[in-house]
Structures are given as structure tokens and as C-alpha cells.
Amino acid sequence: MGYKNCGRDIRDFIGERDAQMLVDKMNARCKNKENYTFDTQIVDTELQLLFWCDNVSKMNYEAFGDVLAFDATYHTNMYDMIFVPFTSVDHHKKCTIFGVGLLHNETIESYTWLLQKFLQAHNDRQPLLVLTDQDCAMKQAVSNLFDKSHHRLCMWHxxxxxxxxxxxxxxxxxxxxxxxxxxxxxxxxxxxxxxxxxxxxxxxxxxxxxxxxxxxxxxxxxxxxxxxREIPMCTLMKTISRCESANRMFKADSSAHNTLVQFMLCYDTSIDGLRNKQRELCNHTETTNPEKYKTSYRIERYANVIYTRKIFYGVQKEIFKGT
CATH class of the missing domain: 1.20.1160 (Paired amphipathic helix 2 (pah2 repeat))
Known part of the structure; x- marks a missing residue:
């Protein structure tokens, strides 16, 4: 009951200033944080489209951006704005985020604007492979903007x-x-x-x-x-399950009753947790060794030096199969 009252009090305090407070907060981040990108589209004083991407997301895209997936999810805020995270898989085989959008509708124009802002944030670098569902507007926008990428539909859907x-x-x-x-x-x-x-x-x-x-x-x-099969990294992702996993993670911290300011607070909490987990996995790789090696080959020891633990176990399995 106390939590619900707190949420109600926050919404009452924000009132009709919600969109402006969010824009002010994000503009402050652009000023105070290195390499932070934030863009909006405002029509007749209505905030309709947003995109943001911080420096960590840009570095992750530089490292892991060969394959990109994105999918829309709903009920993350009280205005029914559509949440679109750009996701992929990192070197621990965990979800990583390259940027995020909020859309007021799912039209070709909205997705085109979002993909344009994504490319601008990442110096116009296109992925090798783009994975989406069969949404017609999304497919058309991808075809128009990612002309150097291969577009793949989610198999699971x-x-x-x-x-x-x-x-x-x-x-x-x-x-x-x-x-x-x-x-x-x-x-x-x-x-x-x-x-x-x-x-x-x-x-x-x-x-x-x-x-x-x-x-x-x-x-x-x-x-x-x-x-x-001839495209590098083509088997990394066959479905948009990583997007859906990210969507579930963000929705677990947010709700359909949240203002945009509350949604952003929830997003920050989720992304901090995701990145903290990545740091923990990196630390585990750097400070520990596997429980045991399966061969006497030096290449297996070398694989442990250059790969994260998750990737090492996959390589170790292949080395052992070759003995």
C-alpha cells in the first residue's frame, strides 16, 4: 500500500510536466555525460518520438554490433508509447543494449526516424544482419535504411x-x-x-x-x-528472443501506470543491473580458471586466456571432440 501511495504521489508531483521533465533530464545528460545521444520529435507540442544511446551502448555496438535485433513492446508507460530496445549478444552470450526508442505509433515514418537516429549515433555503421519480426512497417523501414545489411525474420514467430x-x-x-x-x-x-x-x-x-x-x-x-550460412555470425541469433528477454527485464521494473520520468528511472535501474552482471562475468573470467582442462593441448590453455569463460567452454568442447 505504501509503495502504491508513493507511486501515486510521484505522479501527482510530476503532473503535466512529465514530458518536459524527461527532456530536461536527457538534455542534461547530453551536457554532462561523454558521448551521450538524445533525440526527439515533437509535433504541435506533443512528444512523439524519442531515441537515446549512451557511450557504453556505443562501445558495445562497436564490439558486438555485427548482428542486431529489435522488437516493439507495450505497456511500459501510461501513454502507451511503444518501447523499442536495440539488442544483441555480448562475449558472455548475454543480452546487450545498443540504444533505445519510444514511439507513439508503429508506422513506416516512425521506424524510419528511429533507425536514422540509431545510425547517426553509431557513425552510420550498419550491422551484417538485422533480425526483426514480420511487422510490415518495420520491414519497410529496415529495407530503406539498412541497405548494406541482410534482413532476417524471426524464425520462432x-x-x-x-x-x-x-x-x-x-x-x-x-x-x-x-x-x-x-x-x-x-x-x-x-x-x-x-x-x-x-x-x-x-x-x-x-x-x-x-x-x-x-x-x-x-x-x-x-x-x-x-x-x-555464408554470412559471418549468422547463427548467433535466429530469433528475436534476446529482444523479448530485454523487454521482459524492462517491464519487470516498469508498469503501464508509470509516467515517462518513472519509466526512465526504471530503465536506468534495469540497464545498471545488466551492466553490473557483465562486469561480474568479466571479473570471474579474469580472476579464475576453469575447474579442469579436458586435454593436454596448449591450445586449450590458450583458449582460456583469450576467451571469456562462456565462450571458452564452447571452444573447449570442440577441442575435446577433435581428440
Whole structure:
């Protein structure tokens, strides 16, 4: 009850000054923090679009920005502004944030503005691979702005639709789902092999005229792993689950009742926790050694010197398999 009253009192204190207080706070950060970026779009005194990115996010993008994913989430503030974090995976295989946006709607114009500000903040460097869901406005904006990047659709969002798109009894549906899963998630087969196996699977269940499957096959180059196999880091992320993980983290600290000022406080708390965890993992790597080595090879010891612990265990497994 005391917490709820405190939140109510804060909202009462902020009143109608919410947007201005946030803008003032972010402008102060631009003045007082090194390499801090903050941009807005204001139409008829209404704050409609925001983007911000600090120096740590810029350094993380420089190090880990080969693959970029972003996704929209909702109910993080009382104005229903859409929260869009730009995420990827760091050298501990943990989520890292490259920048954040708040949008008043999901139009091509809004996403275009956001991606323009993102590129400006990162010296116009484009990632090798951009991962999104099938949102039409988002896809168009990515195509317009990231002309040097490969755009990949989230596999999970497509595959999860199979049971609802294919009619049949439960046993047949489960069987089809298992076979499609086995095929589409295979990152080791070449495109021509995938196409041959897909056609055989379609013929097996008499699905040659199935509209949705035909449509998914027509855009196979946008989501099937085999078509990305020549792109460096292509298997780092196949879904936008990192975005959704980040969204859950931020939503756990925020709520749909929060003002923009409260939302920003919650965001700061979440991002500080994320970065503190990264520091802890770096310290663990630098100050400890693995419990045991699996071979007598010097390369295994050297791998422990140059890699984080999480990456080392993956490399160690491959070294051991080669013995």
C-alpha cells in the first residue's frame, strides 16, 4: 500500500510536466555525460518520438554490433508509447543494449526516424544482419535504411504458427510440426537441400496448395538458416528472443501506470543491473580458471586466456571432440 501511495504521489508531483521533465533530464545528460545521444520529435507540442544511446551502448555496438535485433513492446508507460530496445549478444552470450526508442505509433515514418537516429549515433555503421519480426512497417523501414545489411525474420514467430495454420487431427498436427521443426531449424544444410526436403514434406502431407506454407516458402531466403550460412555470425541469433528477454527485464521494473520520468528511472535501474552482471562475468573470467582442462593441448590453455569463460567452454568442447 505504501509503495502504491508513493507511486501515486510521484505522479501527482510530476503532473503535466512529465514530458518536459524527461527532456530536461536527457538534455542534461547530453551536457554532462561523454558521448551521450538524445533525440526527439515533437509535433504541435506533443512528444512523439524519442531515441537515446549512451557511450557504453556505443562501445558495445562497436564490439558486438555485427548482428542486431529489435522488437516493439507495450505497456511500459501510461501513454502507451511503444518501447523499442536495440539488442544483441555480448562475449558472455548475454543480452546487450545498443540504444533505445519510444514511439507513439508503429508506422513506416516512425521506424524510419528511429533507425536514422540509431545510425547517426553509431557513425552510420550498419550491422551484417538485422533480425526483426514480420511487422510490415518495420520491414519497410529496415529495407530503406539498412541497405548494406541482410534482413532476417524471426524464425520462432513463423514456426509457432504451424499448428494453427495447418488443419488436421492432433496426432497429424504434432507429426507435421515435428518434421517441419527438424527441417527449418537445420543450420547445416544448403539451400538446394532444404528446398528438396521441403517439397518432399509438402507432398507427403498433400499441402501443395496450402496458402500460408506457399507464402512462407516464397520468402524462405528471409528466415531459413541455410540461406544465411555464408554470412559471418549468422547463427548467433535466429530469433528475436534476446529482444523479448530485454523487454521482459524492462517491464519487470516498469508498469503501464508509470509516467515517462518513472519509466526512465526504471530503465536506468534495469540497464545498471545488466551492466553490473557483465562486469561480474568479466571479473570471474579474469580472476579464475576453469575447474579442469579436458586435454593436454596448449591450445586449450590458450583458449582460456583469450576467451571469456562462456565462450571458452564452447571452444573447449570442440577441442575435446577433435581428440
Amino acid at each position: 513463423i514456426v509457432q504458427k504451424i499448428p494453427s495454420k495447418i488443419k488436421g487431427d492432433n496426432l497429424t498436427n504434432i507429426e507435421i510440426k515435428e518434421k517441419f521443426h527438424k527441417l527449418v531449424w537445420n543450420a547445416y544444410i544448403k539451400p538446394e537441400t532444404f528446398e528438396k526436403r521441403w517439397n518432399l514434406l509438402i507432398a507427403e502431407y498433400g499441402l501443395e496448395s496450402h496458402k500460408w506454407l506457399t507464402e512462407m516458402f516464397s520468402i524462405r531466403e528471409q528466415w531459413i538458416p541455410g540461406y544465411f
